[in-house]
Amino acid sequence: MKTYLVGGAVRDRLLGLEPGDRDHVVVGETPETMLAAGFRPVGRDFPVFLHPRSNEEYALARTERKSAPGHRGFVVDSDPSVTLEEDLSRRDFTINAIAEDDDGTLVDPFDGARDVEARVLRHVGPAFVEDPLRVLRAARFMARFAPLGFTVAPETMALMRDMTTSGELDALVPERIWQELSRALAAKRPSAFLSTLHDCGALQAILPEVEALYGVPQRAEYHPEVDTGVHVEMVCDMAARLAPGDDLIGFAALTHDLGKALTPVDELPKHLMHEQRGLAPLRALCERLKVPTAYRELALTACREHLNVHRLAELRDDTVHKLLERCDAFRKPERIAQLALVCEADKRGRGGAGDDDYPPGRELQRLHAAALAVRAADVAREGLQGPALGEALRKARIVAIRQARAASSAR
């Protein structure tokens, strides 16, 4: 049986990275011969099998033809006469279209190894335009590989612009968009995802709420970078630095300032109320992309509360308690460390602040821990129940917050 290692595993090895999934292509076989050789079938759309021992994926070499809009509109042909080169030619980027023989020989008809060397993301051929997801994949690979020096080839960027203006991106289903977005947010440089999409015009189609932030000015004394879109790019990169691989933090970082696009022009560059104004577009974005609940909840919390956390030192004890309650911090204690990270990314994700300390993040977690340590059992006196017990607990938690603050100022 003739098999080749292909795609990400070959690319990552050439880049000197730890390879992820090892995917293989099989030439000259049929589903029947694969089953007879002990492979197990997976996937409904394509003829893919699992190796009986290694569990690695083996896909029959295939060609594809676009018959209708959308990613279900592909007609797949995996006839045993399909060659390796034909299979490689339907792939997205040259660096993803390299195969490796059993003995380590590269089959590289599109000069992918040269593009790895030159750090260029280049499309394989004109069929690139058939799947609009490739625009997002390009941006996502940039989020991952820009730190290695990658750029998008100008001719690929031109195609991505054409795909955007043709309206093709409207055919993308929310699940595919969210998958690319969340992977980009978990990468090292999410800003490259945003700037690539912004530059080819696709951000307007995918995340109009974020696109609307570009060109919106902020007060230069707090934001030397001035442009809100640039600030959000910096916050996302800072979130990726503070919480590597954590797309939950990344999504909240991405969306915390959406309200700044809705500031009336005569109020600029101030953004009074932007934390309130941001909630409606954030809800709309989450609904449209079917964002998972945990991501949506943290993002709404960070959007609403980030200014309160920045000025935590000025808040009264009972106001801090209210903030914790609004965050649902007594039922979901993990929420506070997450919120603190997003706020720290916001504060440090601006011009000149990259290495700043962020005391409010630590303080918020300290006050939360003090309040959380007070249990209903501690305040329950005989006969106290229902709302009266709740009130006693609230008061005891506010006292705990006051004492924790007094202890730190006495130090």
Ligand SMILES: Nc1ncnc2c1ncn2[C@@H]1O[C@H](COP(=O)(O)OP(=O)(O)OP(=O)(O)O)[C@@H](O)[C@H]1O
């Ligand atoms: N939408 C697509 N259009 C064209 N080729 C694709 C597409 N999706 C995947 N591929 C091809 O299949 C291979 C495996 O895809 P996959 O999404 O697993 O990414 P990968 O390159 O392995 O990167 P990762 O390390 O992120 O998994 C790619 O390297 C590429 O050759």
